[in-house]
Amino acid sequence: MNPNAIREKFGDDYAADDRTFHMGIDQRFTTHIAARFRGRSVLETCTGAGFTTIALARVASRVTTVEIDPYHQSQAKKNLQKAGLSESVTFISGDVLDPGLLAGLTPFDAAFLDPDWAITGPDHVYRFVHSNTQPPADALLERILELTDNVAIVLPPLLDTKELAGLPPNERQKLFLGESHELYCLYFGELAVSFDETIFRVLI
Numbered sequence: 001m002n003p004n005a006i007r008e009k010f011g012d013d014y015a016a017d018d019r020t021f022h023m024g025i026d027q028r029f030t031t032h033i034a035a036r037f038r039g040r041s042v043l044e045t046c047t048g049a050g051f052t053t054i055a056l057a058r059v060a061s062r063v064t065t066v067e068i069d070p071y072h073q074s075q076a077k078k079n080l081q082k083a084g085l086s087e088s089v090t091f092i093s094g095d096v097l098d099p100g101l102l103a104g105l106t107p108f109d110a111a112f113l114d115p116d117w118a119i120t121g122p123d124h125v126y127r128f129v130h131s132n133t134q135p136p137a138d139a140l141l142e143r144i145l146e147l148t149d150n151v152a153i154v155l156p157p158l159l160d161t162k163e164l165a166g167l168p169p170n171e172r173q174k175l176f177l178g179e180s181h182e183l184y185c186l187y188f189g190e191l192a193v194s195f196d197e198t199i200f201r202v203l204i
Contacts, residue, residue: 010051014082015075020049023116025154028202029175029183030055033112033152036191040150043111045096045140050076052114057085064106065089066096097135097143110150110191113140117156126156128163141167149189157181169195176201 001016010016011027025033034055042060047053047067053076056063067073073091080086094101115133117126131137141153145168157174164172164186171192175183176199187193 012082014049014051014079016049017075020051020072020075023048024051025114025183026177026202027051027055028177029200032175032200033154033185034059036152036187037110037112040110041106041108043105043108043144043148044114045111045144046114046116046135047076047091048072048114048116050079052112053080053089054083054085056112057083057088060088062106062108063089064092064108066092066094066101066105068093068095095135097139102143102147109148110189111144111148111152113137113144113151113153115140115153126159128155128159145188150191151186151188152191153186155184155186157183159184171195171198173198173200178202178204 001021003013006014006016006021009026010024016024030052037056038059040060041062042056044053044056044063044065047065049072053063053065067076070093073093077091080089090106115135115137117133128138137153137155144151168188171187171194173185174181175185
């Protein structure tokens with residue numbers, strides 16, 4: 001990986017591979033999203049290389065983060081150590097949809113969900129209903145909303161938002177880098193500042 005690209009996107013010489021670089025969220029977005037979790041005890045799913053974990057750990061009272069891929073979790077641990085935030089984070093290995101894993105977690109009052117939607121290709125269609133993310137975004141959101149009302153979930157920009165009909169009231173935020181729509185972030189419960197569509201734009 002190009003160290004300059006990693007520094008520009010994530011803010012330091014962090015560990016990343018092609019997949020975690022592609023899937024990792026730009027630091028200008030993670031800082032913005034994490035601000036809504038200030039002072040909370042947070043469950044994060046799909047740690048990846050820990051870039052959002054770093055932003056959450058800087059403002060939350062505690063972060064418990066779950067990752068199924070041991071290699072990516074090892075990257076995340078290195079990156080949290082480099083950021084000086086290891087003591088604020090508990091790392092859990094496993095499938096976040098495993099009922100046994102969820103039952104054993106430290107109590108939390110908010111959750112950040114970032115399912116892996118890196119599958120691409122000319123014929124790929126992003127779906128939320130019967131989701132083809134890993135883990136399935138619809139099943140993940142439904143399960144975590146049973147545990148807390150205060151949830152944020154990141155979704156790809158090419159998603160058909162008609163598939164989001166029927167969800168509990170939420171703020172659907174479109175995140176832009178310049179004119180490029182990069183992500184959706186849905187906020188539920190106390191994390192929402194309105195129950196409407198909003199826009200966050202990074203000027204470049």
